[in-house]
Amino acid sequence: MLTHLDAQGRANMVDVTDKAVTHRxxxxxxFIRMLPQTLQMIVDGGHPKGDVxxxxxxAGIQAAKKTSDLIPLCHPLMLSSVKVxxxxxxxxxxxxxxxxxxxxxxxxxxxxxxxASVAALTIYDMCKAVDRGMVIEQVQLLEKVGGKSGHFQADPL
Structure with missing residues (x-):
């Protein structure tokens, strides 16, 4: 069942009022693929814009905090930790x-x-002058813990 649709099939923000507060x-x-010399420049700290x-x-931390501004129907959340x-x-x-x-x-x-996506996009933005052929790939959820649906762990690729 798609939870973001009401009984008439219209977009709807899910009502979480009665859901229990749990650790989640x-x-x-x-991944972002690039030319070997681009990666070497990043690793060596040789980028003129600074520490990529x-x-x-x-950028990734900021993006997590702004997710509800970017994704329609996403609840604004009080994150307790974001690590990138x-x-x-x-x-x-x-x-x-x-x-x-x-x-x-x-x-x-x-x-x-x-x-994860915005961190990869930021790498692209910072390095596009030297490598326009970079490819962002394999954006995926690896694991989810908590809530009614329980634990999810992605199958290894």
Whole structure:
């Protein structure tokens, strides 16, 4: 059942008034593939705009906090923690992992997915002058804990 539709099939914000407040956590990832020399420039700290990972981390955190402004029907949430980790993988890609937590009445999957996506987009924005062919890929929810639907863990790719 699609919870964002009412009985007449119209878009509707889900009423969470009667849902229990529980600990909720979500982890999402995104990858951004690039030329090896672009990744090397990031890792070496040689980008003229500064520390690419630091800026992307802040962008991801900010994005998680603004998710309800970006995604229609998404509840504004009082996040208790947002962590964004970036790491070089191999010679040509960066893995972004975002973890969001709260105690609340609705989950934080959209916040984690938004954080991972915007962090990857920020890397693209900062590096597009040297590598316009970067590709953001495999944006996905890895894990969700809490709430009525319980624990979800993605199958390994």
């Amino acid at each position: 956590e979500a982890v999402a990832q995104a 990972f630091a800026v992307a981390r802040i 980790e970036l790491s070089a993988e191999g010679s040509d890609r960066v893995r972004v992992v975002a973890r969001c937590k709260l105690s609340g009445q609705t989950g934080v999957e959209m916040e984690a997915l938004t954080a």
